[in-house]
Amino acid sequence: MIRISLASVVTAVVSGAVLLRIVLSLKTLVHCLGRWWRCVEERTQAYQNFEIPRYSDCGQENPLYRRAAAYVAALPSLEDAAAANLFSSGRKPNDFFLLLGPGHSAADSFLGARVSWTNAPCAGGVPRLVLRLRRQDRTRVLRPYLQHVESVADDLQLRRREVRLFTSSVGAGDGGGPRWRSVLFTHPATLDTVAMDPDLKARIRADLESFLKGRAYYHRLGRVWRRSYLLHGRPGTGKSTFVAAIAKVLGYDIYDVDLSRVSAGGDDLKALLLSTTPRSLILVEDLDRHLKGKGVGEEGESQLTRILNFMDGIFSCCGEERVMVFTMSSDGGGMEGVEPAVLRPGRLDVHIHFPLCDFTAFKTLATNYLGLKDHKLYPQVEEGFHSGARISPAEVGEIMIANRGSPSRALKSVISALQQASPNAGRKPSESGSGRRWEDPAAGSGGLGFGKESIKEFKKLYGMIKLKSGSKKEDATPAASTASATPGKLDKDHPH
Numbered sequence: 001m002i003r004i005s006l007a008s009v010v011t012a013v014v015s016g017a018v019l020l021r022i023v024l025s026l027k028t029l030v031h032c033l034g035r036w037w038r039c040v041e042e043r044t045q046a047y048q049n050f051e052i053p054r055y056s057d058c059g060q061e062n063p064l065y066r067r068a069a070a071y072v073a074a075l076p077s078l079e080d081a082a083a084a085n086l087f088s089s090g091r092k093p094n095d096f097f098l099l100l101g102p103g104h105s106a107a108d109s110f111l112g113a114r115v116s117w118t119n120a121p122c123a124g125g126v127p128r129l130v131l132r133l134r135r136q137d138r139t140r141v142l143r144p145y146l147q148h149v150e151s152v153a154d155d156l157q158l159r160r161r162e163v164r165l166f167t168s169s170v171g172a173g174d175g176g177g178p179r180w181r182s183v184l185f186t187h188p189a190t191l192d193t194v195a196m197d198p199d200l201k202a203r204i205r206a207d208l209e210s211f212l213k214g215r216a217y218y219h220r221l222g223r224v225w226r227r228s229y230l231l232h233g234r235p236g237t238g239k240s241t242f243v244a245a246i247a248k249v250l251g252y253d254i255y256d257v258d259l260s261r262v263s264a265g266g267d268d269l270k271a272l273l274l275s276t277t278p279r280s281l282i283l284v285e286d287l288d289r290h291l292k293g294k295g296v297g298e299e300g301e302s303q304l305t306r307i308l309n310f311m312d313g314i315f316s317c318c319g320e321e322r323v324m325v326f327t328m329s330s331d332g333g334g335m336e337g338v339e340p341a342v343l344r345p346g347r348l349d350v351h352i353h354f355p356l357c358d359f360t361a362f363k364t365l366a367t368n369y370l371g372l373k374d375h376k377l378y379p380q381v382e383e384g385f386h387s388g389a390r391i392s393p394a395e396v397g398e399i400m401i402a403n404r405g406s407p408s409r410a411l412k413s414v415i416s417a418l419q420q421a422s423p424n425a426g427r428k429p430s431e432s433g434s435g436r437r438w439e440d441p442a443a444g445s446g447g448l449g450f451g452k453e454s455i456k457e458f459k460k461l462y463g464m465i466k467l468k469s470g471s472k473k474e475d476a477t478p479a480a481s482t483a484s485a486t487p488g489k490l491d492k493d494h495p496h
Contacts, residue, residue: 233354
């Protein structure tokens with residue numbers, strides 16, 4: 001048995017404390033040496049300071065100050081600053097941000113050059129930021145760095161600003177008030193939660209991000225900085241949710257243009273378009289319905305002309321940084337019967353088809369609605385989709401919401417819906433405002449299902465087979481055989 005004396009324990013503890021103190025002292029020494037080296041470098045290098053006041057001498061706000069303050073607030077090095085002010089936006093939980101404390105600095109780097117930002121004390125009551133960089137880097141770095149600061153700040157502002165939904169006001173304009181009324185757009189959809197093929201989603205995201213950065217490219221081509229999308233598919237396939245998601249990605253306000261409320265002369269349509277703002281998403285829903293003459297005007301041809309001019313006429317080019325989105329809700333999900341002039345590139349640059357739900361979209365919905373990554377019933381669900389059955393994402397979503405307390409029950413309900421929707425089930429879908437519904441097939445349309453009528457038919461068939469086997473054993477007459485084919489008359493013609 002090994003005995004450890006109290007003196008040995010005390011010695012070990014003291015040795016550990018001394019070793020820890022040495023390690024901490026080494027870290028402190030390294031930190032002090034680093035600060036000393038930076039001080040020596042600052043004294044041996046020539047630096048230049050650029051002050052960015054918040055207001056000019058005439059009291060006008062300096063836009064560069066606002067962008068620089070937003071940029072500095074997003075610097076990762078701000079967390080390592082000697083002092084920083086902590087704020088909460090108050091819009092949503094855990095939305096905190098830092099601002100540089102008075103008299104303190106934060107470091108940054110650009111093109112291999114080190115720069116620093118300092119929140120200088122107010123001079124004459126005017127807040128100001130000071131940009132500091134080495135004089136030898138001024139010519140190479142200053143202008144590109146300021147352009148980088150403005151670009152990043154604009155992107156941050158775009159992503160943080162509140163998106164609003166605008167609707168046209170009847171009788172407004174021309175002294176009657178504003179043409180648009182707006183509300184805060186709080187739709188929670190994001191592109192990540194949209195049930196869509198991942199590759200298609202990635203291409204759409206890349207296209208949107210490329211558009212956001214494409215001002216110089218479009219101007220070099222001599223084209224208006226604008227992009228147009230056509231979303232087509234059956235009702236309930238997620239077109240409206242997708243519009244909300246891309247509005248969040250872009251940070252653009254949504255202008256909902258209802259063609260059925262615009263005057264037949266077309267002047268109001270042009271005025272509405274001219275009164276929209278840059279960085280906006282202009283939405284026209286059910287374009288195919290309006291093209292058939294049920295919306296604006298009395299003559300289909302004149303209505304088509306007005307819509308085409310709205311899509312890419314001279315008035316549509318009076319504003320930039322706009323995205324135009326048109327939706328079609330054709331029953332087949334296609335665009336049969338639509339004029340080719342409507343679909344040509346330039347009017348509709350990108351066509352996106354929204355199909356009925358498949359297994360890939362189902363897994364996305366199950367993750368969003370039920371928090372499921374996998375389940376033992378997934379093979380049955382996949383088998384149902386592989387059999388050719390299709391239901392709308394909206395119907396799948398409603399099933400999952402109604403059974404969100406029991407994922408197993410929700411998946412069983414989806415399997416049941418897929419069995420009804422299967423091409424072998426002999427049922428045909430009928431769509432209504434309350435969702436997809438299923439009607440019984442006409443009499444004589446073969447196929448066995450699992451409903452009450454199928455069970456009755458099975459019992460009837462089983463009785464006929466049993467009756468026929470019994471008649472063979474008794475060497476029945478032809479008349480008796482005829483009776484066995486009509487079991488409803490058996491008791492009457494042959495009483496027991």
